[in-house]
Amino acid sequence: MENTLKPLRDGESVLDLSPRSCVGGGVEDVYGEDRATEDQLVTPWTFSVASGYSLMRDPQYNKGLAFTEKERDAHYLRGLLPPVVSSQQLQEKKLMHNIRQYEVPLQKYMAMMDLQACIHPPTHHCYMILATSYLSMMLFCGQQERNERLFYKLLIDNVEELLPIVYTPVVGEACQKYGSIFKRPQGLYISLKEKGKILEVLKNWPERSIQVIVVTDGERILGLGDLGCQGMGIPVGKLALYSALGGVRPSACLPITIDVGTNNEKLLNDEFYIGLRQKRATGKEYYDLLHEFMSAVKQNYGEKVLVQFEDFANHNAFELLAKYGTTHLVFNDDIQGTASVVLAGVVAALKLIGGTLPEHTFLFLGAGEAGTGIAELIALEMSKQTKAPIEESRKKIWLVDSKGLIVSSRVNSLQHFKKPWAHEHEPVSTLIEAVKVIKPTVLIGSSGVGKTFTKEVVEAMTANNKIPLILALSNPTSQSECTAEEAYQWSEGRAIFASGSPFDPVEYKGKVYYSGQANNAYIFPGFGLGLVMSGAIRVHDDMLLAASEALAKQVTEENYKKGLTYPPFSDIRKISANIAANVAAKAYELGLATHLPRPQDLVKYAESCMYSPLYRNYR
Numbered sequence: 001m002e003n004t005l006k007p008l009r010d011g012e013s014v015l016d017l018s019p020r021s022c023v024g025g026g027v028e029d030v031y032g033e034d035r036a037t038e039d040q041l042v043t044p045w046t047f048s049v050a051s052g053y054s055l056m057r058d059p060q061y062n063k064g065l066a067f068t069e070k071e072r073d074a075h076y077l078r079g080l081l082p083p084v085v086s087s088q089q090l091q092e093k094k095l096m097h098n099i100r101q102y103e104v105p106l107q108k109y110m111a112m113m114d115l116q117a118c119i120h121p122p123t124h125h126c127y128m129i130l131a132t133s134y135l136s137m138m139l140f141c142g143q144q145e146r147n148e149r150l151f152y153k154l155l156i157d158n159v160e161e162l163l164p165i166v167y168t169p170v171v172g173e174a175c176q177k178y179g180s181i182f183k184r185p186q187g188l189y190i191s192l193k194e195k196g197k198i199l200e201v202l203k204n205w206p207e208r209s210i211q212v213i214v215v216t217d218g219e220r221i222l223g224l225g226d227l228g229c230q231g232m233g234i235p236v237g238k239l240a241l242y243s244a245l246g247g248v249r250p251s252a253c254l255p256i257t258i259d260v261g262t263n264n265e266k267l268l269n270d271e272f273y274i275g276l277r278q279k280r281a282t283g284k285e286y287y288d289l290l291h292e293f294m295s296a297v298k299q300n301y302g303e304k305v306l307v308q309f310e311d312f313a314n315h316n317a318f319e320l321l322a323k324y325g326t327t328h329l330v331f332n333d334d335i336q337g338t339a340s341v342v343l344a345g346v347v348a349a350l351k352l353i354g355g356t357l358p359e360h361t362f363l364f365l366g367a368g369e370a371g372t373g374i375a376e377l378i379a380l381e382m383s384k385q386t387k388a389p390i391e392e393s394r395k396k397i398w399l400v401d402s403k404g405l406i407v408s409s410r411v412n413s414l415q416h417f418k419k420p421w422a423h424e425h426e427p428v429s430t431l432i433e434a435v436k437v438i439k440p441t442v443l444i445g446s447s448g449v450g451k452t453f454t455k456e457v458v459e460a461m462t463a464n465n466k467i468p469l470i471l472a473l474s475n476p477t478s479q480s481e482c483t484a485e486e487a488y489q490w491s492e493g494r495a496i497f498a499s500g501s502p503f504d505p506v507e508y509k510g511k512v513y514y515s516g517q518a519n520n521a522y523i524f525p526g527f528g529l530g531l532v533m534s535g536a537i538r539v540h541d542d543m544l545l546a547a548s549e550a551l552a553k554q555v556t557e558e559n560y561k562k563g564l565t566y567p568p569f570s571d572i573r574k575i576s577a578n579i580a581a582n583v584a585a586k587a588y589e590l591g592l593a594t595h596l597p598r599p600q601d602l603v604k605y606a607e608s609c610m611y612s613p614l615y616r617n618y619r
Ligand SMILES: NC(=O)C1=CN([C@@H]2O[C@H](COP(=O)(O)OP(=O)(O)OC[C@H]3O[C@@H](n4cnc5c(N)ncnc54)[C@H](OP(=O)(O)O)[C@@H]3O)[C@@H](O)[C@H]2O)C=CC1
Pocket: 220, 221, 222, 223, 224, 313, 314, 333, 334, 335, 338, 341, 365, 366, 367, 368, 369, 370, 371, 400, 401, 402, 403, 445, 446, 447, 448, 449, 452, 473, 474, 475, 476, 479, 499, 500, 501, 518, 519, 520, 521
């Protein structure tokens, strides 16, 4: 297609529709038409109110059968819809019924994705139609009726049923099969091919007011390893939760996958693979691309856009967080979000297992992002309580990696993030030995390897503790260190158990046991909302503690009676509002908030900021 539209400024896209006044007072020549000489071609375009067919095909505004009689008249919808006028509730009932008909979870995932908007057409009722590109987008997207508000209504109202579908565990399978199930693009793909042009690529995204970006490079997708470009399912899923659980407007959310290749041979040889067919770029080439990306993000969206790093491999994750933590509003969900959710669960569990946080001894299987991130936040909280130096608190926390217990004799060969945990101890090579010699009161799995909490390990925990606290954090379900059933059976019903991916209640010796879901999904939506609503410019560890404290406070007596250390996800909007308020309060206290003056009642303010999926009436 010949397109000679001349952007006004370097890299500025044709889809930038925000009207600007120019120095002389008129409207800016955004599309370069006034400046075009006679020999230059200009694309004819028109502003139009979305109506008729295009309104039905716009996922942000589509209501399907719920368009009212008045709207059908006003928006040229007569005849395009059958006569019945449905309510959103009835649409929801029908769709839930349809989704429940699918027996295969991946089919449910695909049905949900078919409903969700993936790319927002140009924003607002008033938008530009470029005949050629818009038509081709419509054809590309297929004829599926997409309806963003209905998607979020379903997810919010049926969160416990649908969370495992759009999030872990099913999203893991979706990523593994992404190439085969791929129908239309979701999110923004930035590959090595876009090197030097990332700012332009960002400008191709049709939304301008972005508040939260979730970005992955696909190298450590859940516990499934390197899925390359197919990791896109994760940012898409995380951002769906940002809107559904945390109330951040969907149009303000931008999922991004950075494709620097993959070392996954299976994908490289898969004819349906959607990413770059090359080995991963590393070193300078990798960091230069990431730097260009981070600079372009700040240039395009400003200082207050939140960038959430997700599922990067640990050899890059810690470095990126340290590097950009001082210049950007960044947050690593796997290191920091996980830490906050686990600390909350442990603090809440103290009511059931007894003792204070510093009185407990922790043993981790897995010393990567999640393991060391959690360990550090627990140590920080212990130190706040005891007023002892953090080095002292760390001594209560032990970690096992693939080579055994992390001890001082290994210090020289350890990655930097493991070094603070190299305590004085003789070498111990297995988890079971470590449980026997360290005698932890809390056992946390963050290894990404399933079935590693064996019967022997759980029995050893039970022998040492009246009520062992066992957290199997690895995702998806196939990678869980043990199942809920195993935890209750092997501990003879004594364990308090929570896991990264959900397990159904378990009946053991006539009693029903409920396990919680220790997943950062409790934290990041509310945490992000708190940052956005306060206009925070940096993330601080105390904000993670604030989020954790707010979550722990939401556990009720009724939850405790069931053995739960997390509140149910069905209350998540209320939980997120409380987390957001606590995080925002900390941002104001630390002088990191720019949204001034500080709202008096931050919980109410958080609630008032939250996106609602209810249909709007169109004039
Ligand atoms: N529930 C939740 O909210 C979250 C769950 N997770 C899950 O946690 C898991 C780990 O994630 P992350 O920390 O980022 O991954 P990393 O790759 O950073 O760390 C994995 C760690 O596990 C260790 N490990 C691997 N295999 C074994 C083994 N057989 N025995 C002992 N240790 C082993 C590795 O050892 P070595 O260093 O020697 O290679 C490494 O220390 C994933 O499954 C992920 O899905 C992550 C974030 C949030």
